Amino acid sequence: xxxxxxxxxxxxxxxxxxxxxxxxxxxxxxxxxxxxxxxxxxxxxxxxxxxxxxxxxxxxxxxxxxxxxxxxxxxxxxxxxxxxxxxxxxxxxxxxxxxxxxxxxxxxxxxxxxxxxxxxxxxxxxxxxxxxxxxxxxxxxxxxxxxxxxxxxxxxxxxxxxxxxxxxxxxxxxxxxxxxxxxxxxxxxxxxxxxxxxxxxxxxxxxxxxxxxxxxxxxxxxxxxxxxxxxxxxxxxxxxxxxxxxxxxxxxxxxxxxxxxxxxxxxxxxxxxxxx
Amino acid sequence: xxxxxxxxxxxxxxxxxxxxxxxxxxxxxxxxxxxxxxxxxxxxxxxxxxxxxxxxxxxxxxxxxxxxxxxxxxxxxxxxxxxxxxxxxxxxxxxxxxxxxxxxxxxxxxxxxxxxxxxxxxxxxxxxxxxxxxxxxxxxxxxxxxxxxxxxxxxxxxxxxxxxxxxxxxxxxxxxxxxxxxxxxxxxxxxxxxxxxxxxxxxxxxxxxxxxxxxxxxxxxxxxxxxxxxxxxxxxxxxxxxxxxxxx
Numbered sequence: 400x401x402x403x404x405x406x407x408x409x410x411x412x413x414x415x416x417x418x419x420x421x422x423x424x425x426x427x428x429x430x431x432x433x434x435x436x437x438x439x440x441x442x443x444x445x446x447x448x449x450x451x452x453x454x455x456x457x458x459x460x461x462x463x464x465x466x467x468x469x470x471x472x473x474x475x476x477x478x479x480x481x482x483x484x485x486x487x488x489x490x491x492x493x494x495x496x497x498x499x500x501x502x503x504x505x506x507x508x509x510x511x512x513x514x515x516x517x518x519x520x521x522x523x524x525x526x527x528x529x530x531x532x533x534x535x536x537x538x539x540x541x542x543x544x545x546x547x548x549x550x551x552x553x554x555x556x557x558x559x560x561x562x563x564x565x566x567x568x569x570x571x572x573x574x575x576x577x578x579x580x581x582x583x584x585x586x587x588x589x590x591x592x593x594x595x596x597x598x599x600x601x602x603x604x605x606x607x608x609x610x611x612x613x614x615x616x617x618x619x620x621x622x623x624x625x626x627x628x629x630x631x632x633x634x635x636x637x638x639x640x641x642x643x644x645x646x647x648x649x650x651x652x653x654x655x656x657x658x659x660x661x662x663x664x665x666x667x668x669x670x671x672x673x674x675x
Numbered sequence: 676x677x678x679x680x681x682x683x684x685x686x687x688x689x690x691x692x693x694x695x696x697x698x699x700x701x702x703x704x705x706x707x708x709x710x711x712x713x714x715x716x717x718x719x720x721x722x723x724x725x726x727x728x729x730x731x732x733x734x735x736x737x738x739x740x741x742x743x744x745x746x747x748x749x750x751x752x753x754x755x756x757x758x759x760x761x762x763x764x765x766x767x768x769x770x771x772x773x774x775x776x777x778x779x780x781x782x783x784x785x786x787x788x789x790x791x792x793x794x795x796x797x798x799x800x801x802x803x804x805x806x807x808x809x810x811x812x813x814x815x816x817x818x819x820x821x822x823x824x825x826x827x828x829x830x831x832x833x834x835x836x837x838x839x840x841x842x843x844x845x846x847x848x849x850x851x852x853x854x855x856x857x858x859x860x861x862x863x864x865x866x867x868x869x870x871x872x873x874x875x876x877x878x879x880x881x882x883x884x885x886x887x888x889x890x891x892x893x894x895x896x897x898x899x900x901x902x903x904x905x906x907x908x909x910x911x912x913x914x915x916x917x918x919x920x921x922x923x
Contacts, residue, residue: 531781532781533783534775534778534782534783534784535775535780537764537768537772537775538772538775540762541758541759541762541764541769541772542753542757542758542772544722544727544751544753544757545751545753545772545824546775547726547727548725548727548746548749548751548776549746549747549773549775549776549777549828550746550776551775551776592763595763596763596764596765596808597763597764597765598762598763598764601763
């Protein structure tokens with residue numbers, strides 16, 4: 400669901416940047432406290448993710464550098480720093496056993512019961528926030544200036560969105576890792592877009608796709624030992640995307656082809672094309 | 676009553692002055708065309724007035740400061756390019772969004788709101804497209820949807836940013852009809868407009884702008900050759916044709 404928002408804001412890569420940027424936070428938190436307390440690591444990830452988001456917006460607004468370039472800079476700087484810190488952590492001992500490596504590709508199998516409660520709680524929080532303020536999200540995503548005009552503070556919701564995005568990412572990276580987290584956010588949302596033209600169902604469907612990919616991916620990876628979870632979830636998710644792209648009833652390749660064969664629909668589609 | 680009072684409004688974009696201390700006031704019930712060359716700051720002026728763009732100096736007052744919950748009384752029709760038309764929603768939904776400011780924080784729009792939105796669509800001859808995806812609209816149809824979204828708010832003061840730009844004849848006719856209706860209801864409208872030929876026919880007041888306020892007043896007094904020359908030709912002189920000659 401958060402992925403839907405980031406796609407509609409045309410910021411798909413933002414989640415990639417933030418999740419990469421979470422890595423140094425995780426390692427730093429470990430180095431400073433010296434123990435692998437999940438809560439501590441997540442707070443570290445959250446802080447460095449937020450700092451990265453803050454920097455990206457800052458660069459975009461105060462310089463001539465475009466957002467994609469700003470994201471590129473921040474992403475590589477933070478991730479590079481993270482890898483550097485990781486090697487330090489591994490050398491100082493204790494790091495290699497701590498399973499910090501698993502934050503890069505993720506290891507769902509290493510999760511414990513309390514982790515799933517945290518994830519479940521977060522999922523619930525996101526759902527409640529999305530549907531409680533559905534109206535506000537919609538208008539802020541579609542036309543933030545118009546939202547401001549009507550007294551719906553676009554800034555407030557943008558901040559809430561960034562906060563949720565960081566939250567979802569830092570909770571998710573332990574399962575799929577920092578590199579593939581973005582795929583988990585973006586792909587389900589994109590897949591869902593092929594099946595519906597309604598924002599409401601887009602939210603629902605992308606949540607469902609994400610959950611489905613997560614479930615199937617985890618099942619496959621747990622069928623044999625030592626298979627990383629993240630890549631399997633992403634591959635499952637991508638397969639869903641491929642299916643959606645080809646068969647999706649609203650924007651899929653095959654249905655559109657079939658539609659345009661009918662002459663009436665053809666004329667409708669071409670007249671609609673002018674506006675683009 | 677005065678609908679809008681602007682005092683000493685200045686605004687800059689990336690350290691370049693775009694608006695230079697504008698001062699004017701607009702009477703209620705007037706239809707004003709905002710005219711000036713490209714880069715004269717027309718859109719910026721509207722955004723600065725509405726608080727969508729930071730201003731450096733100046734004060735804005737609506738309806739002598741007498742209205743409460745101002746947001747319900749101001750309507751804005753932005754340029755079509757302001758939004759992503761591939762957004763997953765349909766025409767009726769977009770128009771209903773015009774009412775979101777008047778619906779409670781946690782409420783969803785109901786039947787009544789959709790009915791109002793549908794009536795607004797009828798006014799702009801778009802009722803038959805109510806369930807159409809917005810990605811399938813032509814430019815003129817998009818413009819009419821935006822217009823309907825502003826109409827449904829039933830505001831008292833409207834700002835429209837180039838609603839006539841690049842639209843088909845049918846849309847142009849519709850917009851004119853809507854402007855006339857708004858005027859007859861005593862609403863105040865400011866329209867950024869590019870086509871000089873149609874200005875006298877469409878608007879009863881004109882605001883000539885080129886970074887500074889050149890002139891504001893009734894069309895027959897203000898829309899004159901000398902003022903227009905000052906608006907459009909003045910800049911060319913100022914760009915330094917004299918200096919250029921000197922340097923040769």
